[in-house]
Amino acid sequence: xxxxxxxxxxxxxxxxxxxxxxxxxxxxxxxxxxxxxxxxxxxxxxxxxxxxxxxxxxxxxxxxxxxxxxxxxxxxxxxxxxxxxx
Amino acid sequence: xxxxxxxxxxxxxxxxxxxxxxxxxxxxxxxxxxxxxxxxxxxxxxxxxxxxxxxxxxxxxxxxxxxxxxxxxxxxxxxxxxxxxx
Amino acid sequence: xxxxxxxxxxxxxxxxxxxxxxxxxxxxxxxxxxxxxxxxxxxxxxxxxxxxxxxxxxxxxxxxxxxxxxxxxxxxxxxxxxxxxx
Amino acid sequence: xxxxxxxxxxxxxxxxxxxxxxxxxxxxxxxxxxxxxxxxxxxxxxxxxxxxxxxxxxxxxxxxxxxxxxxxxxxxxxxxxxxxxx
Amino acid sequence: xxxxxxxxxxxxxxxxxxxxxxxxxxxxxxxxxxxxxxxxxxxxxxxxxxxxxxxxxxxxxxxxxxxxxxxxxxxxxxxxxxxxxx
Amino acid sequence: xxxxxxxxxxxxxxxxxxxxxxxxxxxxxxxxxxxxxxxxxxxxxxxxxxxxxxxxxxxxxxxxxxxxxxxxxxxxxxxxxxxxxx
Amino acid sequence: xxxxxxxxxxxxxxxxxxxxxxxxxxxxxxxxxxxxxxxxxxxxxxxxxxxxxxxxxxxxxxxxxxxxxxxxxxxxxxxxxxxxxx
Numbered sequence: 001x002x003x004x005x006x007x008x009x010x011x012x013x014x015x016x017x018x019x020x021x022x023x024x025x026x027x028x029x030x031x032x033x034x035x036x037x038x039x040x041x042x043x044x045x046x047x048x049x050x051x052x053x054x055x056x057x058x059x060x061x062x063x064x065x066x067x068x069x070x071x072x073x074x075x076x077x078x079x080x081x082x083x084x085x086x
Numbered sequence: 087x088x089x090x091x092x093x094x095x096x097x098x099x100x101x102x103x104x105x106x107x108x109x110x111x112x113x114x115x116x117x118x119x120x121x122x123x124x125x126x127x128x129x130x131x132x133x134x135x136x137x138x139x140x141x142x143x144x145x146x147x148x149x150x151x152x153x154x155x156x157x158x159x160x161x162x163x164x165x166x167x168x169x170x171x172x
Numbered sequence: 173x174x175x176x177x178x179x180x181x182x183x184x185x186x187x188x189x190x191x192x193x194x195x196x197x198x199x200x201x202x203x204x205x206x207x208x209x210x211x212x213x214x215x216x217x218x219x220x221x222x223x224x225x226x227x228x229x230x231x232x233x234x235x236x237x238x239x240x241x242x243x244x245x246x247x248x249x250x251x252x253x254x255x256x257x258x
Numbered sequence: 259x260x261x262x263x264x265x266x267x268x269x270x271x272x273x274x275x276x277x278x279x280x281x282x283x284x285x286x287x288x289x290x291x292x293x294x295x296x297x298x299x300x301x302x303x304x305x306x307x308x309x310x311x312x313x314x315x316x317x318x319x320x321x322x323x324x325x326x327x328x329x330x331x332x333x334x335x336x337x338x339x340x341x342x343x344x
Numbered sequence: 345x346x347x348x349x350x351x352x353x354x355x356x357x358x359x360x361x362x363x364x365x366x367x368x369x370x371x372x373x374x375x376x377x378x379x380x381x382x383x384x385x386x387x388x389x390x391x392x393x394x395x396x397x398x399x400x401x402x403x404x405x406x407x408x409x410x411x412x413x414x415x416x417x418x419x420x421x422x423x424x425x426x427x428x429x430x
Numbered sequence: 431x432x433x434x435x436x437x438x439x440x441x442x443x444x445x446x447x448x449x450x451x452x453x454x455x456x457x458x459x460x461x462x463x464x465x466x467x468x469x470x471x472x473x474x475x476x477x478x479x480x481x482x483x484x485x486x487x488x489x490x491x492x493x494x495x496x497x498x499x500x501x502x503x504x505x506x507x508x509x510x511x512x513x514x515x516x
Numbered sequence: 517x518x519x520x521x522x523x524x525x526x527x528x529x530x531x532x533x534x535x536x537x538x539x540x541x542x543x544x545x546x547x548x549x550x551x552x553x554x555x556x557x558x559x560x561x562x563x564x565x566x567x568x569x570x571x572x573x574x575x576x577x578x579x580x581x582x583x584x585x586x587x588x589x590x591x592x593x594x595x596x597x598x599x600x601x602x
Contacts, residue, residue, distance in 0.1 A: 269384065269386050269390070270383075270384045270385065270386055270390040270391055270392035270413050270414075271386070271390060271413070272384075273383070273384065273392045273411070273413055274413055287374070287418065303390075303415055330415075331417070333415045334372065334374075334414070334415060334418055335378070335409075335412050335413060335414045335415065335418075336412065336413045337409050337410065337411070337412050338410075338411040338412065338413065339410055339411045
């Protein structure tokens with residue numbers, strides 16, 4: 001998709017960048033969720049998390065993963081900010 | 087897809103831009119819906135919402151998400167304007 | 173897909189452009205249909221409709237949406253012209 | 259996909275172009291079929307048909323659509339020429 | 345995908361080009377198969393077949409199609425050469 | 431995906447190139463497998479095999495195909511080297 | 517997706533590069549997992565593993581594969597570092 005209008009305000013991906021080194025929840029299309037510290041993100045929403053845990057759809061932890069690179073095209077959404085992670 | 091005709095009138099994405107800082111309903115392909123204030127959108131329809139809630143297909147709230155970045159390629163449609171959000 | 177032959181006659185998308193401000197029926201891959209006035213369309217078939225209603229596969233209205241931006245890559249087909257909307 | 263070898267003989271899409279103003283059968287991935295007069299086609303196989311009818315997989319007409327733009331990425335195949343449409 | 349190494353030997357698609365005017369079997373992702381004479385192929389594996397027949401997964405003919413353009417992104421594989429068509 | 435870092439070590443696809451004229455096992459997303467001699471591969475992982483056989487998920491041969499071009503975007507993985515083919 | 521902001525910090529894919537010659541766990545969208553030594557990775561997340569084993573979703577080994585090239589667009593995530601592989 002070529003850039004429709006380069007002046008489309010601050011990118012949503014910038015919000016992801018600003019969340020680096022903070023806790024995030026990454027929900028994938030298959031509804032599994034990965035919670036951890038966001039170390040790095042690129043423009044394809046590929047993300048590198050540390051201290052990551054996999055959570056099933058019901059929220060329970062299913063696995064401790066540690067350091068994980070998630071491929072962007074599986075991502076449904078990313079919840080930012082502490083409030084949502086209490 | 088290369089731009090077929092650059093003069094294709096005002097982009098539909100401009101309508102999304104004009105909805106920034108307003109309430110929107112974002113329906114995903116899996117029929118889950120996210121309602122919140124649209125903070126930012128880019129040309130891939132990646133969207134950053136604030137005060138977002140997840141709604142099941144029947145309209146009931148399933149989760150409070152707060153600040154969330156939704157990946158554009160999951161989007162089915164975005165409802166704009168107040169009337170639809172009453 | 174690069175342009176195979178730039179002289180491929182008038183684009184099918186031009187037909188969509190000429191339908192701006194007219195009633196259209198937009199059928200999505202999930203077989204839901206959106207009927208409304210076509211305000212805007214771009215080369216990815218992203219469409220901005222006004223006075224839009226969602227119709228189930230059986231044709232019945234399932235929801236009044238008002239102003240809605242539909243993401244092009246979900247589109248199956250778009251029916252143009254009045255005759256089909258009687 | 260970049261062009262592997264620009265001299266790859268006449269494009270299959272040229273065959274579609276030559277079928278303009280003739281009857282075609284467009285089978286989609288969901289196995290629904292659209293028969294009508296091909297008005298226009300582009301390099302993404304987006305097609306504009308007139309006098310189009312939707313046919314179920316068993317061949318029976320399910321709906322009269324009239325003028326319809328079909329999005330190319332749903333297309334499975336396009337049958338050209340009269341013989342197959344008898 | 346950009347070209348990793350332009351010297352990656354003769355392209356597999358060249359093998360398809362060399363099969364022009366010969367009998368081929370085109371198996372699609374939905375496991376339906378189309379057998380006919382390959383008239384033309386492009387770098388997206390869009391193919392134009394003549395005297396084509398549709399075969400179900402069990403090999404039986406389900407329909408005579410005649411001249412058909414098959415969209416490349418549905419293709420699973422293409423069997424070349426006579427031996428396999430006996 | 432643009433090249434993130436052109437110095438990303440020898441490409442995995444080079445490993446496929448080095449396997450030309452050797453036996454490979456190509457597993458597709460639908461879990462069918464194609465074993466044969468790799469004649470050619472390109473940067474989209476389109477592959478041309480000779481003396482190819484189709485194997486079901488349980489490993490049994492389901493069909494002798496001979497010369498076959500497999501479309502890259504269906505590939506799950508490719509097993510190289512003899513040991514795995516004993 | 518064009519680069520939104522070339523200064524988006526160190527790429528997540530760099531983390532994969534730094535894991536070359538170390539043990540990784542590659543989970544695919546179909547939930548099968550491939551464990552082995554990462555020999556090489558490119559910007560499409562195509563990966564070349566050595567001494568690779570296929571593990572079912574329950575973690576049990578289903579097959580010894582040896583040297584395998586995994587196509588990037590099937591990847592869900594990649595777990596790095598020893599801790600997770602104990």
